[in-house]
Amino acid sequence: MAAPQRAVLEALDRITQDETATIGMAFGQPYGADAMGPEPHGPDLVDAGLYTELGEPPMLAGARHLYLPALDRVGALVYVEATRLAAADKPDEAIGVLIDWLFFARQMADRQLFAEARWGLRTMTGTLERIRDVAYTDMRSGKRQLTADHILAIQERLAETRTYVRLDRLQFPAANRIAVEQVIAHVFQQRGGPNAAFGQMMAQLASTQRPLRLFAEAARWDQIASNHADSLDTARQLATVYSDMEARWAWDPWDPRLAVQTDYEKMDKARFAVIATVLPDMTVLLNDRQVLRTQLVGTRTALAVVAFAYGARNFPPTLASLRPHFVKNLEADPFNPDRANRKEPPLEYFVPIRDQTFGPREEPGPYEINVVTTAGQNFQVRIGQDQFVLYSVGPNGIKDYARNVSGEPARGQVGDLLLWPPVTSLIRQRLIETGALR
Numbered sequence: 001m002a003a004p005q006r007a008v009l010e011a012l013d014r015i016t017q018d019e020t021a022t023i024g025m026a027f028g029q030p031y032g033a034d035a036m037g038p039e040p041h042g043p044d045l046v047d048a049g050l051y052t053e054l055g056e057p058p059m060l061a062g063a064r065h066l067y068l069p070a071l072d073r074v075g076a077l078v079y080v081e082a083t084r085l086a087a088a089d090k091p092d093e094a095i096g097v098l099i100d101w102l103f104f105a106r107q108m109a110d111r112q113l114f115a116e117a118r119w120g121l122r123t124m125t126g127t128l129e130r131i132r133d134v135a136y137t138d139m140r141s142g143k144r145q146l147t148a149d150h151i152l153a154i155q156e157r158l159a160e161t162r163t164y165v166r167l168d169r170l171q172f173p174a175a176n177r178i179a180v181e182q183v184i185a186h187v188f189q190q191r192g193g194p195n196a197a198f199g200q201m202m203a204q205l206a207s208t209q210r211p212l213r214l215f216a217e218a219a220r221w222d223q224i225a226s227n228h229a230d231s232l233d234t235a236r237q238l239a240t241v242y243s244d245m246e247a248r249w250a251w252d253p254w255d256p257r258l259a260v261q262t263d264y265e266k267m268d269k270a271r272f273a274v275i276a277t278v279l280p281d282m283t284v285l286l287n288d289r290q291v292l293r294t295q296l297v298g299t300r301t302a303l304a305v306v307a308f309a310y311g312a313r314n315f316p317p318t319l320a321s322l323r324p325h326f327v328k329n330l331e332a333d334p335f336n337p338d339r340a341n342r343k344e345p346p347l348e349y350f351v352p353i354r355d356q357t358f359g360p361r362e363e364p365g366p367y368e369i370n371v372v373t374t375a376g377q378n379f380q381v382r383i384g385q386d387q388f389v390l391y392s393v394g395p396n397g398i399k400d401y402a403r404n405v406s407g408e409p410a411r412g413q414v415g416d417l418l419l420w421p422p423v424t425s426l427i428r429q430r431l432i433e434t435g436a437l438r
Contacts, residue, residue: 005077009097012078016103016164027107029067032058052113059186060179061205061278065115071108075101075123082134091138092150095131099157102127103164112175114282121288122408128295129407132302132422139387140425144310151307152326155300167293172249173282177242180278184238187274188231198225206277221273229271237272238279245282253290254340254397287395287411293334294392298419301331301347302390305420315388319349335417337397347392347419348399353385371426372406372415379430383421390420 015025029036032054036042045051050070055062078101085094102124109120131154138146158165183205187198202224203217229237244263251258262283269276301319304326308316316322319330332344339345350356352367366382367389373379383389391402394409394417404415407423431437 005081008074008077009081012074012100012104013097016100026110027104031060031063031113034058055204057186059182059205060113060175061183063113063115063179065113065119068116068119071119075127078127079130082130086134086137089143089145091134091146092154094134095154098127098131098134099154102131106164109170112173113179114173114176114280114285117173118285118288121285121292125288125292125295125408128292128299129422129424132299132420133424133428135303135306136420136422136425139306139309146306146310148307148311148326151303155303155327158296158300160296165296167289167296170289172246172285176279176282177238180238180242180275181235183274183278184231184234188234191230191232193230194225194228198228202274202277224270224273227270228273234272234274237267238275241267241275241279248283248286252340253286253334254337258286284411287409290334290395291408291417294417295419297331297334298347298390298392298417300327302420305349305388305390309388315351315354319346333392335392335394335397337393347390348402348416349388349390351385351388352383367402369402369418370404370415371418371423371430372404372409373423373427374406374408381426381430387421389418392417392419 015027017024029051031052033046033051036046036051045067048070050067053062053064053066054060055064078097082094082098085091085097105120105123105127107120109117109124111117111120135146135151138144156162160166160168183201187194187201189195199218199222202221206217206221228234241263248258248262262281264279264281264283267275301322304322305316305319307326308322323330330344330346332339333347336343336345353364356364356367358364366384369381369383369389371379371381389402391405393399394406394415395411395413396415398414400414400416402416402418405418405423406413406415407418409415409417428437
């Protein structure tokens with residue numbers, strides 16, 4: 001509640017007004033201290049470390065995004081504010097603050113360097129889960145302060161057609177290719193092999209995040225130079241590798257070509273060590289985007305189920321029951337491979353016990369789910385008929401009945417993507433039960 005924190009939250013709300021606002025804003029920041037501009041703000045941002053450092057000489061390949069940790073602190077502030085508002089019986093306002101943060105992260109997803117774009121995608125994913133977490137907490141508390149009108153307004157802000165959402169407008173980051181081209185121009189002879197600056201500059205770039213390794217890296221790169229491809233072959237390999245990754249960005253997520261090994265994976269990492277060092281495997285963005293799409297569809301669908309349940313005092317028999325009052329169209333599961341056949345399979349949904357089949361000698365009981373966390377501290381949870389289960393088939397495209405779930409599965413990971421109950425909510429519940437959170 002201190003003045004600086006309130007100022008940040010007010011600014012966040014002001015800069016994320018949607019298309020109905022008189023003046024729209026978008027995040028933009030040049031790279032490098034020299035590009036930050038004159039007074040009144042440029043020098044202050046540099047002094048505060050709120051910029052991207054490019055090193056000396058300035059190179060995109062050496063970019064250190066010094067401002068991202070500060071944005072992580074803003075994210076923590078937003079989450080705390082959402083908790084405060086929810087505890088004050090204002091879950092709709094809590095979700096409103098989270099949507100502001102979601103919109104800001106969406107702007108970051110348009111940045112042209114891999115690290116920034118991925119920060120935007122993953123922050124959006126985490127924020128959508130937190131939005132559902134607030135709704136889940138409201139439902140579990142018994143107060144049920146969220147009304148159907150609140151939820152319909154939230155769904156409207158999260159609609160795919162809104163300017164700040166529009167995931168179809170996301171483009172594959174282009175600056176990493178430029179970064180490698182800059183390096184090639186600096187460390188190779190024109191139409192020849194590595195030049196005298198090769199070892200020192202590559203060692204500097206390879207140790208950007210770990211400066212104490214500079215001397216060890218220098219010796220390693222001097223050795224690499226003798227067997228490295230020349231500038232022409234390296235440039236051709238870069239074009240091949242990057243074009244392959246960029247093409248995959250435009251393919252449908254269930255396109256069978258995505259199962260083929262990428263040119264980056266097939267590349268000789270020793271002969272093209274410059275590319276392997278400077279250019280990350282950016283194909284992880286494909287799964288990040290698909291997880292985000294699923295989280296967005298899942299959030300809108302889960303909130304519709306909650307709104308139905310609050311009005312009917314019971315969960316809908318099927319997701320089709322949500323139409324037309326709570327959703328105009330029943331959205332398809334982005335991960336479901338049936339979409340390749342022009343089908344629109346919805347997310348998977350059931351109510352434990354109510355929708356389960358038990359044998360004549362079986363005692364009906366809660367549904368058991370294995371939760372896989374990013375921290376590796378997996379656990380089991382039992383879900384009763386006072387809740388519903390909503391999930392996606394996940395990256396492996398197989399319906400596993402939510403037996404093994406996670407919130408942000410990696411490419412090809414076995415198990416489903418759980419949307420409700422939110423994984424964040426289940427982890428908190430687990431921490432409370434084990435005494436790790438009081």
